[in-house]
Amino acid sequence: MKYTRLGNTEIEVSRICVGCMSYGKPSEDFHLWTLDQQQTTAMIKQALECGVNFFDTANCYSHGTSEIYLGNALKQLGVAREKVVLASKVFFNEGALSRAAILREIDGTLQRLGTDYLDLYQIHRFDYNTPIEETMETLHQLVIAGKVRAIGASAMYGYQFHNMQLVAEQNGWTLFSTLQNHYNLLYREDERELIPVAQQYGVSLIPYSPLAAGHLTRKTWESNSSRSQTDKMAKAKYERTKESDFLIVQRVAELAERYGVSMTEIALAWLFKQGVAAPIVGATKTAHFLDAVQAVEFTLNDQDANYLEELYLPHQLTSVIPRKK
Numbered sequence: 001m002k003y004t005r006l007g008n009t010e011i012e013v014s015r016i017c018v019g020c021m022s023y024g025k026p027s028e029d030f031h032l033w034t035l036d037q038q039q040t041t042a043m044i045k046q047a048l049e050c051g052v053n054f055f056d057t058a059n060c061y062s063h064g065t066s067e068i069y070l071g072n073a074l075k076q077l078g079v080a081r082e083k084v085v086l087a088s089k090v091f092f093n094e095g096a097l098s099r100a101a102i103l104r105e106i107d108g109t110l111q112r113l114g115t116d117y118l119d120l121y122q123i124h125r126f127d128y129n130t131p132i133e134e135t136m137e138t139l140h141q142l143v144i145a146g147k148v149r150a151i152g153a154s155a156m157y158g159y160q161f162h163n164m165q166l167v168a169e170q171n172g173w174t175l176f177s178t179l180q181n182h183y184n185l186l187y188r189e190d191e192r193e194l195i196p197v198a199q200q201y202g203v204s205l206i207p208y209s210p211l212a213a214g215h216l217t218r219k220t221w222e223s224n225s226s227r228s229q230t231d232k233m234a235k236a237k238y239e240r241t242k243e244s245d246f247l248i249v250q251r252v253a254e255l256a257e258r259y260g261v262s263m264t265e266i267a268l269a270w271l272f273k274q275g276v277a278a279p280i281v282g283a284t285k286t287a288h289f290l291d292a293v294q295a296v297e298f299t300l301n302d303q304d305a306n307y308l309e310e311l312y313l314p315h316q317l318t319s320v321i322p323r324k325k
Contacts (some may be wrong), residue, residue, distance in 0.1 A: 001051025002296050004277050006085075006093055006204045007177030009150045010193055010228070011119055013054040013085050015296045018047050019282030023069045026061020035284055041073040046286055048079065050293045056180070056206070058089035058124060058281050059109050061162035064309055067112035075114055086113060087178075089154060091124030097135040098127075102222055106147055121153040125321050126160045132167045140173035152178030155319035157219075158193030165201055176203055180280065182319040185216060185252065185270055185308055186238065186245045189315055199275070207271065210279035212238060212245075216267035217288065219253045221246050237318050247311050255304055264288065267310075268295035275304050 002015045023040040026032045035043065044055070057066045067088060088109045095101025110116060121142060127135065142148040147248075153161055153176045160181065168175045179198040181190050182206065198205060211217050213233075216307045219309060221242055258282065271279050274294070284290040300308075 002081055002292065003053075004204070005285045006120065006150060006152075006206075006277065007175050008202055010086060011150055011177075013278050014052045014053050016050075016292055017056050017087075017278040017280045018044065018052060019208065019280040020066045020070050021095050022058075022282040023060045024064075024066035027063065030060075030062055033284070034066075035069075037069050037072060039180040039284075041076055043283070043286070043289065044073040044207040045077055046071070046083075046289060048077065050098075050290070052293070054087070055276055056087040056120075056241075057113075058092075059105050059112075060089075060092040060124070062094070063216035064108070064112055067109055068074075071112060071114035073175045073306070080279050081115060084204055085119040086115065087122060087152070087217075088118055089119035089122045089180075090123040090183060091127065091154075096130060097123055098130045099134050099138045100143070102135070102138045106142055110147065112231040117147055119147065119149045119150055121148040121150075122154055122178065122180060124154050126156040126164075127324050128321075132164050133171070136168045136173050137171065139167070143174045150174075150177040152176050152180060152203075154208075156194070157181055158190075158197045161194060162197045165197075175201065178206050178277075180208055181208050182209055182237075183271070183276070184210050184212045185243070185248055185267055185312070186212040187315055188312055189317055191223045200313045204277035205275060206278050206280055208272055208275060208280045208282075209237070210276075210281060211241035211264060211267055211292075213247055215245070216252055217262070217264045217291070218261075219249075221249065226287075241313070241315055244311070248308065251308055251311070255308070259298075260293070261298055262291040265295040265298045266300070268292060269298045269300045270305060270308055272296075273300050 024034045092106045137153045252263045256266045281292040
């Protein structure tokens with residue numbers, strides 16, 4: 001495994017991050033394909049054995065049970081707290097990013113994880129109803145209090161990310177060190193503005209859905225897996241453009257066959273070539289996660305990267321929340 005530092009912090013993370021949305025109690029109003037506690041613990045054990053130390057969850061994943069399962073797994077495995085980097089998020093909760101909500105939600109997250117601090121606390125989306133100053137000052141106070149080591153942002157517009165960083169700069173508050181946005185070979189809209197702004201601030205990119213909900217890992221668009229059949233979020237993101245996107249999938253498969261590696265390795269290697277620090281991989285099977293780990297050692301050349309990129313067509317924005325009229 002290879003490692004890197006998050007932004008301008010001293011936090012060292014593995015180049016692969018475990019996406020913990022895959023863990024938690026299944027439910028009709030979130031996800032039906034998530035892993036139970038025993039399966040979660042097994043996946044985390046495997047990740048640790050591969051040298052992975054970075055785990056990303058959120059207060060809303062499986063209604064908080066993702067955080068509980070992750071915390072339980074680390075305790076069951078006897079993992080020392082300082083040996084792992086734990087990240088979670090706040091927004092999809094009462095009060096969104098208001099001061100009261102953040103102070104309430106951080107305590108709930110810490111309790112569910114069974115820890116007294118988070119390495120990385122991220123805002124899950126942009127909050128139009130709370131002043132930026134209120135959010136950024138509250139996040140800074142969590143850092144000062146020792147409850148959080150660093151802060152990050154997730155999917156939003158470029159101007160929103162810039163404005164939040166600017167407010168923090170002007171007031172001497174903690175700036176975002178990471179950006180967790182939707183980014184992969186099938187969705188590259190953030191290359192226009194959001195990613196350049198993040199790079200301007202020296203922020204580490206830790207994208208979610210790096211494998212496009214599995215579409216970049218197999219030669220066929222459809223799959224008979226439980227997740228593929230029931231993941232409504234994934235269908236909303238990718239079904240609309242599957243005709244043009246599948247042409248890119250075929251090129252990933254072609255390069256994988258040429259080099260004798262998995263499609264996962266090709267797709268993740270492309271992200272590493274774009275400067276990504278640690279893609280967040282939400283694998284639910286051992287073999288799939290091992291493919292992801294191996295991608296750290298594979299390097300794409302410029303010609304292959306261009307070959308993968310040239311068929312991309314602009315997509316409708318997803319994941320960001322527009323202002324209501």
